[in-house]
Amino acid sequence: MSHRKKPSNAHGSSQSTSNAGPTATQEEEDDATFTQPSTMQVQKGLEKLTPAQVDQKTAEVVQYFLVKDQKKIPIRRADLVKHVVKEYRNIYPEIMKRAARTFDQVFGLKMVEIDPKNHLYILINKLEPVTGASPITNPTNPKLGLLFVILSVIFMKGGVVRESVVWKILKNLGVDIGEKHEEFGDSKKVVIEEFVRQRYLEYVRIPHTEPVEHQFRWGQRAEVEVSKPNILLFMGALHGQEPQSWSQQYQEAHRAPNSSQSGTSSQR
């Protein structure tokens, strides 16, 4: 199991050595059967297909993304190729290009590769969130409130937090991980399994701890989906303070023009 060396104040700088040992190797093996075709191969592949065939395959990829996105599960390139793209793998880049264009132009969504090593994709909303009441209330997931609190705690504490700290804060807010919660059920499971699977959180063992202890960081989805300036505004409102009064967090939140993009990977 590899761990980030040090909780440097900027998150993500050591992204490439991220979590999860066994699954990563599994993914690499699956993915090894797939090599990106060259531009030349794509050209040749397209010549053999009718435009309708390419459109059909693009539509299937779009549908696959939309179904997975409903449950916020990241899409693995290996799965996508195996279950959807199949015999069209020789024109995979072209199909992805078209699917991304459709998400952008029709749905107002952006396809983002959150993990360039394991080739994981998610969809994020390109439309600005609107404050003020929408005429109809979208069904919101109550778990997202729980998530927002945890992400705020991690952010305010410099990017990494021991799990015991998080459990204590949640308990103060009425969510006791030792008890069944009426809304979330097993809340610990929601946090350390569901949020981790959805890549909102990273949950990593702290080395050399006895008994075993874990710590939380922001997951890759949180980095691209959750606005840090908004978290500061929320904290400011909560404590009756100006967001600027947390100078380190304020700098971090406003570091890059699109702060949500900066943290993911240095490659892009």
Place this chain on the structure above:
Amino acid sequence: MSRQMGDSHRRFLQTMMANGMVDEQGAKRVYQYCCEIHNTQHAPDKLDDFIETINSKLQPMFMNIRKGMSEESGDQFYALVNMAETHVTRMTSDYADNELELFRKTLDLIVYSEKGNASSTDILNSADTMTTKKLKKSETQQLLNRLVHDNWLNEKRGEYTLSTRCIIEMEPYIRTMYQDQVKVCHICRNIAFQCQICENPTCGIKIHNPCVARYYKGKAEPRCPACEDFWPHEIPEVRRPRSQSRK
């Protein structure tokens, strides 16, 4: 013909994706809201054109925003539907094979019934004839609750009917699968389940209950619009349209 989509269209589509189905009043309000946010022109009577623009871009993805009527209230609804393969695409990610088989059996019972409903007893009994992995009675009941919760079925006093969303989404599938059984409403020409039937055996047309109410409103002696026979059923009252303020 098809105009370009703007952010107001995209926001409207996202709202449809989050909700699945929206009533007509709600859709009009969302339309206005989306136009205001993105500073685009809003023409109150052009909702269907607005949706048509979205549909022209959704079509290649085998998706569509379709309009339909509630068989109970007669209200209009808009639903985002998936036309890929059959209805099952949307359901397969949420239901196991044997659960889908039970749903199909329920669909059978409803389509072959006179009034467009199936009792829980009949559905529970039909579970005995399943060919895939059999469901226990308690599992079947749980599954029915889930189908109601996920808005595929409605339940009232132990009788199950197809939800409006289910009818809008599965109409093409039902029309293909039950070609000889399915009838359309004589008034609105949509597929009809919960309805009244002309008792003249050579006629037997169907009319939705809300369509009956509207059609016979103020008529002294109700007669079948097709065969002119006396219409022997109770004529329901026309429901007042839902008030603007209701969310």
